[in-house]
Amino acid sequence: MSDSKKSLVVIASSHYNKKNNKVLIEEAEKVFEKFLFAPINKISIVEEKGKPKLLFRGQNLLEFDACYPRFGSRDHFMGEAVLSILDRSPVYTPVSLRGFQLSNHKYYSIKKLAEEKLPTVLTALSISPLVVEKISREFSFPLVLKLISGFAGKGVMRVENGAQLKSILDTVHLFEEYIATQKYVEGHSSDVRCYVFGEKVLTVKRVGAKGDWRANISRGGTAKIIRGPKAMQEAAVRAAKTLGFEICAVDFIQTKAVKEGFVIIEANFQPGPFRKFLGNRVPMEMMQYIRSRLEKKK
Amino acid sequence: MKLLMVTKKDKRRHPFLKQAFEETGFTVKHTDIKEVSLFSDMKGSRIEGPRLGVKTTSAVYLEAGLQLTQFVEPFLDELERRAIYCQVRSGSHYVLSNELLQITALNNYNIRIPRTYIFRDRSQLKALAEKLSFPALFKTFSKGSKSQSFIVDSPKSLLSVSDGIKYELDGIVLREFIEGDVDQCAVIGKKVYSLQRKFEKGELQPLKKAVITKLSSQDKETAVHAANVCGCDIATVKMCRGYVLKVKPLVDLLIYNKKTGENLFEEVSALFAEKTGLRKTEGELV
Numbered sequence: 001m002s003d004s005k006k007s008l009v010v011i012a013s014s015h016y017n018k019k020n021n022k023v024l025i026e027e028a029e030k031v032f033e034k035f036l037f038a039p040i041n042k043i044s045i046v047e048e049k050g051k052p053k054l055l056f057r058g059q060n061l062l063e064f065d066a067c068y069p070r071f072g073s074r075d076h077f078m079g080e081a082v083l084s085i086l087d088r089s090p091v092y093t094p095v096s097l098r099g100f101q102l103s104n105h106k107y108y109s110i111k112k113l114a115e116e117k118l119p120t121v122l123t124a125l126s127i128s129p130l131v132v133e134k135i136s137r138e139f140s141f142p143l144v145l146k147l148i149s150g151f152a153g154k155g156v157m158r159v160e161n162g163a164q165l166k167s168i169l170d171t172v173h174l175f176e177e178y179i180a181t182q183k184y185v186e187g188h189s190s191d192v193r194c195y196v197f198g199e200k201v202l203t204v205k206r207v208g209a210k211g212d213w214r215a216n217i218s219r220g221g222t223a224k225i226i227r228g229p230k231a232m233q234e235a236a237v238r239a240a241k242t243l244g245f246e247i248c249a250v251d252f253i254q255t256k257a258v259k260e261g262f263v264i265i266e267a268n269f270q271p272g273p274f275r276k277f278l279g280n281r282v283p284m285e286m287m288q289y290i291r292s293r294l295e296k297k298k
Numbered sequence: 299m300k301l302l303m304v305t306k307k308d309k310r311r312h313p314f315l316k317q318a319f320e321e322t323g324f325t326v327k328h329t330d331i332k333e334v335s336l337f338s339d340m341k342g343s344r345i346e347g348p349r350l351g352v353k354t355t356s357a358v359y360l361e362a363g364l365q366l367t368q369f370v371e372p373f374l375d376e377l378e379r380r381a382i383y384c385q386v387r388s389g390s391h392y393v394l395s396n397e398l399l400q401i402t403a404l405n406n407y408n409i410r411i412p413r414t415y416i417f418r419d420r421s422q423l424k425a426l427a428e429k430l431s432f433p434a435l436f437k438t439f440s441k442g443s444k445s446q447s448f449i450v451d452s453p454k455s456l457l458s459v460s461d462g463i464k465y466e467l468d469g470i471v472l473r474e475f476i477e478g479d480v481d482q483c484a485v486i487g488k489k490v491y492s493l494q495r496k497f498e499k500g501e502l503q504p505l506k507k508a509v510i511t512k513l514s515s516q517d518k519e520t521a522v523h524a525a526n527v528c529g530c531d532i533a534t535v536k537m538c539r540g541y542v543l544k545v546k547p548l549v550d551l552l553i554y555n556k557k558t559g560e561n562l563f564e565e566v567s568a569l570f571a572e573k574t575g576l577r578k579t580e581g582e583l584v
Contacts, residue, residue: 045416050408126335
C-alpha cells in the first residue's frame with residue numbers, strides 16, 4: 001500500500017464472539033484503508049526455503065502493514081506458529097509469541113512480573129498433588145487454585161480448607177492441567193482492569209455477579225470506566241512491556257495487604273471489549289493505537 | 299561443583315550418566331521432577347524440593363518429557379535467571395512440544411525442511427492438495443499432541459483419510475514426503491553421532507535395528523544448528539537426505555553407546571564440564 005494508506009488484518013479465534021468482533025470490525029474500517037478479518041482456523045501456513053507465508057483466501061497476510069492476532073489458549077497450536085512467523089516478519093503487531101505463552105500461563109506470568117518488582121501475590125506451581133498439599137501449608141486458607149491453561153475465570157477455584165483442597169486434588173484428571181496455587185487476596189467481588197494501549201491506559205472497575213467471588217463480566221459482572229490511580233496505571237504499562245505486549249489488559253485487585261495498595265492478578269492477550277458497558281471505546285482505542293504506531297514507523 | 303539430575307522417572311541410563319558426571323568431578327544429586335515446586339512473589343522466585351540445595355548448584359541435567367512443558371518452562375527460566383547451566387534453554391519445550399511451532403522455528407532459521415502446509419480446518423485440504431506433490435505426509439494434532447500420521451499417495455487417498463477423522467483437530471501438517479533412510483542424529487554440543495534407520499516397504503526400522511552411519515560435514519552442521527534453534531545442546535535430530543524432519547530434547551544414550559562403540563555418557567558430562575567452567579576446553583581441568 002502507499003505511504004498514507006494503511007492495511008490491517010485481525011486474526012480472530014476459531015470460535016470468535018460475533019458481536020464483539022462486529023464492533024472491532026466497525027472501528028477498524030473507520031481507521032484503516034484496507035481491513036481484513038481472518039479467523040485462525042481459515043488460515044494456512046506455507047513453510048518452505050526459509051520463507052513462510054500466512055495465507056487467507058489467497059492473500060498473504062505478511063503483505064499487510066499491521067496484524068492484530070486475537071485468539072486464546074484453545075487456538076494455541078496454530079496460534080504459536082502464526083505468532084512465531086509474525087515475530088520475525090516486518091508486519092507490525094502489538095502482541096508477541098512470548099506474550100501469548102506467558103499470559104496463558106498463570107504462574108509464569110506472575111513470575112516474570114514479580115522479577116520486575118511489580119506487585120504480585122505469592123504463587124506456586126507444582127506437578128504432584130502431594131506437593132500442592134505441602135505448599136498449601138505455606139499459604140494458609142482460603143487460597144486460590146488456578147488451572148494453568150484456564151481462561152475467563154473458569155479454571156479458578158477458591159479453596160476454603162484442607163478437606164476441600166484434598167477433594168479437589170483427588171480429582172486427578174483435572175490435575176493433568178497443572179495447578180498454580182495462589183495466596184487469596186480479598187477483592188470483595190471486584191477488580192480493576194487496566195487496558196493498555198502503548199503508554200495510554202483505560203481503567204475499568206469490574207464488579208462480580210451477586211454471590212460470585214470473581215469479577216468476570218463473562219460470569220454476569222458489570223463494568224464502568226474509572227479514574228485509576230496513577231501508580232496502578234504505570235504498573236499496568238510496565239507489566240505489559242514485561243510480558244511483551246503493546247496492547248493488552250492487566251487485571252488488579254485493590255488490597256491493603258501490600259504497600260502499593262494493589263496487586264496484579266493476570267494479564268490478558270485478547271481482552272474483551274465489555275461492549276455492553278463500554279460500547280465501542282476499547283476497540284476504538286485499539287485501532288487508533290495500531291494506526292498511530294504505523295504512522296510512527298513511517 | 300554440584301549438579302542436579304532432574305528427571306521424570308528413573309531410567310536404565312541414569313545410573314551410568316550419574317557415574318559419568320561424578321567421574322568428571324561433579325557432586326550429583328538425582329531427583330524426581332514431581333518433588334520440585336516453584337514459588338514466586340515480590341521477594342523473588344525460588345525452586346524448592348527436598349534437600350535440593352539449588353543455591354549451590356552449578357548445573358541441571360533435565361529429562362522431563364514434553365507433556366510437562368507448562369512446568370518445565372518456568373523452571374528453565376528460573377535456572378537461567380540463576381545462571382545455572384542446563385542442556386535445554388528456556389523456550390525449548392514450547393518449541394519442541396508444538397510440532398507446528400517447531401516447523402516454523404526451523405524454517406525461520408533457514409534450516410532445510412520439506413515443503414509444509416500447516417492449517418486447522420479440513421475444508422482447506424482439497425485446495426492445498428492440488429499444490430503439493432505426492433506422496434505426502436498427513437499428520438493431525440488433537441488435544442495438545444499428535445493424534446495420527448499417514449503417508450498418502452494421491453489427493454484422493456488424502457481426502458479419504460481425512461474423511462475418516464471424526465473429532466475436532468487443533469492442527470494439521472501436510473508435507474512433502476521425503477522418501478529414504480532416516481539419519482537419526484544424537485547431537486551433544488558440537489558433536490554428532492548418527493544411526494541410520496532403513497525405510498523399507500513403507501515402514502521405518504526401529505532405532506534398535508539402526509546401523510552406524512557417517513554424515514557429511516554439512517549435514518552435521520545442520521543437525522547441530524537445528525538442535526540449537528530448538529534451544530538444545532543435547533538433542534536427537536531426525537534427518538532424511540539433508541532435510542530436518544524432527545528434533546527431540548532427548549538422546550537414547552544406551553542405544554547410541556552400543557551402536558557407535560563410543561561413550562556418550564562421558565560426552566554429556568564433558569559438555570557439562572565445559573559449559574560450567576569445570577573444564578575450560580576438552581581435557582583441561584580448571
